Amino acid sequence: MPKRLLGAALTVVLGLPAAASGDMSVGTWNLEHLGWDNGKRIDLVAHIAQGADLWALTEVMDEAAVSQLESELESLTGESWSSMTSHEVGRSSYQESYSYLWRDSQVEYTKGAVVYRDPGDEFAREPYLAEFRDVETGDKVAMAAVHIVYGDSRADRTPEIRQLAEIWDWMREVYPETPRIIAGDFNLAPDHDAWQMLRDEGAAPAITSGATTLSSTDGQYANLYDNLWFDQGILDNTGSDIVEFPDLLGLSHEKSRDIVSDHAPVYITVGGAEPEFTALEGVTVDQDAVPQCIDLNDASASRLDELPQVGPARAEDIISARPFESIDGLTRIDGLGPARVEDIESSGMVCNL
Incomplete structure (x- = not known):
């Protein structure tokens, strides 16, 4: 069942053995206002989400929707899943949350679920951090979920990207000797100069080519914004990819954006884990259903x-x-x-x- 941990106390434990590599698949997905009354097909989201063991989700608007997704996954897979959601973050009237979602047979939450306090007020939406372990091996991974502000231009995004180097260092103190991953929607490609500070700290992007935002043209993607930055040389990264879910669900890009998300998820595999993203069978989606036009004077x-x-x-x-x-x-x-x-x-x- 869902677990909600807000601002949990952090304990720095020294002298732990060096972290090894477990066998889990870790993904991140911007679910485009999960929880709003926007016609999202949670069953289709679950079909894709079952492919990885641990997820960092962004643009969560209502924790109840995460609970619904968790229940859908349990019905679909016949396994137990768990989740936890941060409190809402954001400087303006618009706020959103982060969630972690994981398969209980493979992953266990260990400690340190907390929204970064951000003493310098550098982030419009402060990252959400937690530590998890592989159930079979006991090996750990420290996660930070983040959704970088979009703004009006790339210049608005680069200060938060550079500040991620501070998050990286802070994670080393809070989760000592634990491999780190910063996951989410960065609204900036990984080859931008603003990433250099994080690269200098030993982090590397799991995805270096392709794109994750769905264009309006079927089969075409626009920007490589979603990624997982990991401890290069410490985390045993054995694979990574973009999940082009419209193909798996048999949907057009227009329909995918309407009922699932305008972002494709990405994942990384650790150790001997293998992703399980499969094509959908036996479910019919009305491709011809066209969303109503948007009235500037009446739309929500x-x-x-x-x-x-x-x-x-x-x-x-x-x-x-x-x-x-x-x-x-x-x-x-x-x-x-x-x-x-x-x-x-x-x-x-x-x-x-």
């Missing part, structure tokens, strides 16, 4: 957030700026210049005004 914040170039903060700004007489009126929103408004219009997602 969650619906507005589905538009390109519009995140949660801009969705709230759009609501505050109503009414709109034409789509060009979106240029009144901070950060939405003519080029970005043209992207929104060309998406065909906005109702005629």
